[in-house]
Amino acid sequence: MAKTVADFMLERLSAWNVRRIYGYPGDGINGLVSALGRAGDRFEFVQARHEEAAAFMACGHAKYTGEPGVCLATSGPGAIHLLNGLYDAKLDRQPVVAIVGQQVRAALGGDYQQEVDLHSLFKDVAAEYVHTCMTPEQARHLVDRALRIAVSLRTVTCIIVPNDVQELDAADPPRAHGTVHSGIGYSAPVVVPAEADLRRAAEVLNAGEKVAILAGAGALHATDEVIEVAEVLGAGIAKALLGKAAVPDDLPFVTGQMGLLGSEPSDWMMRHCDTLLMVGSRFPYSEFLPKEGQARGVQVDIDPKMLSIRYPMEVNLVGDSAATLRALRPLLKPRRDRSWRTAIEDRVANWWDVVERGSRLDADPINPQLVFWELSKRLPENVIISADSGSAANWFARALRLRRGMLASLSGTLATMCPGVPYATAAKFAFPDRVSVALVGDGAMQMLGINGLVTIAKYWRTWSDPRLVVAVLNNRDLNQVTWELRALGGSPKVEETQELPAFPFARYAEMLGLKGIRVEDPEAVGPAWDAALAADRPCVIDAVTDPDVPTLPPHITLRQATNYAKALASGDPDAAAIVWQTFKHAIL
Incomplete structure (x- = not known):
């Protein structure tokens, strides 16, 4: 059987030492999917539940390994779904290569089904390099340049491959005017000032x-x-x-x-x-x-x-x-x-004392800071920690004491919701012998995280150490935004936009064959971490936490204090609990 363009592109990725691709199939990439089947064990294809998760996993892979992450999506909607994860990579300066399908060349410009102007779609997120493979002779330099530019500039690049081109016979560029003859490899310079x-x-x-x-x-x-x-x-x-x-x-x-x-x-x-x-x-x-x-x-x-x-x-x-x-x-x-x-x-010694005492303050039912403080003293050697955006990021920043050799990340510049579980999952594929922990709010968990548990359930038996713990702050509130409404906008909590429906995260995990632990008592937080970190499979800790524990900044401005008071005076439904919790934290 003749080698196709798709076969060649995968061979070229392999020559660049790409060993793992995160994605989701679709008919716009049938040629590439078929080539993956023929590639055998040269690649590990990680099937995400959603293309956005695939892009997040590629970004997490890049963050934790330093290698380029690669994600694959079909044409039209599949390509669109990648964008949030790709922007996360771009804004945090991570090397990620997106490979996306496109309708056959003859249909382009004909208002065809799933025809999207992918160059316009990706022209910002992959501003340094986004090109379409229109002939087999292009495939070589498109792969080479996409990878070299992604790695050297620490950015996102994109290769668009029409469906029919994927199936064409591979061909080297002829030695002729108007052709490009690229090579493999990149060695980063060590830059030192004068x-x-x-x-x-x-x-x-x-x-x-x-x-x-x-x-x-x-x-x-x-x-x-x-x-x-x-x-x-x-x-x-x-x-x-x-x-x-x-x-x-x-x-x-x-x-x-x-x-x-x-x-x-x-x-x-x-x-x-x-x-x-x-x-x-x-x-x-x-x-x-x-x-x-x-x-x-x-x-x-x-x-x-x-x-x-x-x-x-x-x-x-x-x-x-x-x-x-x-x-x-x-x-x-x-x-x-x-x-x-x-x-x-x-001041540092006093700060850690304040953090510990703050985590021990009573709450209804569990102080969210306690979930992080109890983890901190139990962190395994070389653990990899992923946090989501929201109030989980606050406690991740303040209450976890990392030791040498540990890795930790989150969506920094984009500060998007939902990368916590995909990052932690990518960490397990990259380092299957290390413990991975995701710290996630219930908003992000409902948005994308519960889908990510399905991916974890599909693959965890392939990991040499099966331990991956997802801790969910279950407070039924989009908590960070609620506090921002109060402190930055002077607005009380808007219940119809902020409150979340109940979801049984631990029971859902058990339904998938994972371990689930629901925690409703502060005395059970430490034992829950012990059980999760000793489990023989991935575990979800469903921690029922108090949304009224304040995420106070280190230095409160007059404007923040004024807005805070205005919000409480304007009829915030949780005003009494907030005042009491704020008072307890203020006097530490």
């Missing part, structure tokens, strides 16, 4: 008496280097949300998360520092950084477009975080006065 720029940066950092470091996702591979620079400068280290795993939380000078979801020590450090070193972070909220003129700034980022746009930096260094800090370290002078560091460590 010596003169490093010296300027060292001068600023050496002059500072109160140095604060902000580490982001770009510092995930620079753990040792960030810690060493902090030790020399006597600095504290705050983390952007995507950089939660960049440095371990058990170090006494790591202040935790920044921003609205952040910690009090991080907020205090930024408000009192005289020097800021930002490493691999695109942290967007300027109001949580030092005031302009308060601190001198040095920034390290591999992308020059992201320099000096959150805070006016004095020295901007384009470079790899680890390599740049290694080159900078010999130029730094050890800080003899450790009073700044001591003040930071005192």
Whole structure:
């Protein structure tokens, strides 16, 4: 049998060391699906329940492995469904390649069934590279360039393959004018700033008496280097949300998360520092950084477009975080006065005490922070944690103490709902011997997560360690939006938009052959985690939590306080419970 274009494209993906494809079949990609069948064990095809989940899994794969994620969808509606997951990858700078089908070439422009202008559809999310394979001779360079561009620019690319082209005989481009002859492979450069720029940066950092470091996702591979620079400068280290795993939380000078979801020590450090070193972070909220003129700034980022746009930096260094800090370290002078560091460590110790005491406060029935705090002390070595957007992200940011070797992520820049379960599932395919944990709100769980449990049920027996735990904060409220209505909009809770229907998450898991644990008593939270982490199969913890426990920011502005009071005075249905819970947390 002659090799088809679809066969060739898969061979080319294999040559690029792609081993796993996330997707869902459809007649627009029948040629590619047939080729997957002929490819045998060269690929693991992960059948998601929805194309959006497939794109999320490709993004999670990229985040946790550093390799490009690949997702596959049919023409028309299948391609459309990929978009949210692809935007998640684009905005968090993850390399993902989307391969989508299209109607046969002869039908294009004829208002045909499922004919969608895919170039227009993908022209933003895959702005760096989106092209249609119109002839067999194109297939080679389309695959090569889509992968090379995705990896080198850390972005999303897209290949559109009409149905009839997939079935054509494969053909190499002829050695003729107007053809392209591409090759395989990419070696990332190690970018280090010029010596003169490093010296300027060292001068600023050496002059500072109160140095604060902000580490982001770009510092995930620079753990040792960030810690060493902090030790020399006597600095504290705050983390952007995507950089939660960049440095371990058990170090006494790591202040935790920044921003609205952040910690009090991080907020205090930024408000009192005289020097800021930002490493691999695109942290967007300027109001949580030092005031302009308060601190001198040095920034390290591999992308020059992201320099000096959150805070006016004095020295901007384009470079790899680890390599740049290694080159900078010999130029730094050890800080003899450790009073700044001591003040930071005192606040960090107090903060973790406050978090623990806050998690123990009574609630109706379970304090959501307790679910995270009890997990924190039980986190297995090398665990991979995925959080969803919403109030789960708040507690993920504040109440989990990560140790070295752990991985953790969520949708950072897009902050979309629903990646929690797909990310955790992709983590199990990439690292079947590691424990994976998803921390999800009931809104996201109802939207896409329960479908993801079907995928988990389909595949878990293939994993060498079957443990994947999905913890659901079951409060029957779109809780983060409810609190944003109160604190940002001054509006009371709107019950008809915010309240969710009841759903038996644990029983549903059991129906799928998984383990389900429903928790309605705070005393049962710790034992539930013990049972889930010891289970012989994936487990869903259905934790009935109190929606009125406040997700207070580290520093409450007058406007936020005014809006909060206005919302409660305007007839919020939960006003009495909110006032009591807020009072208990405020006096910790």
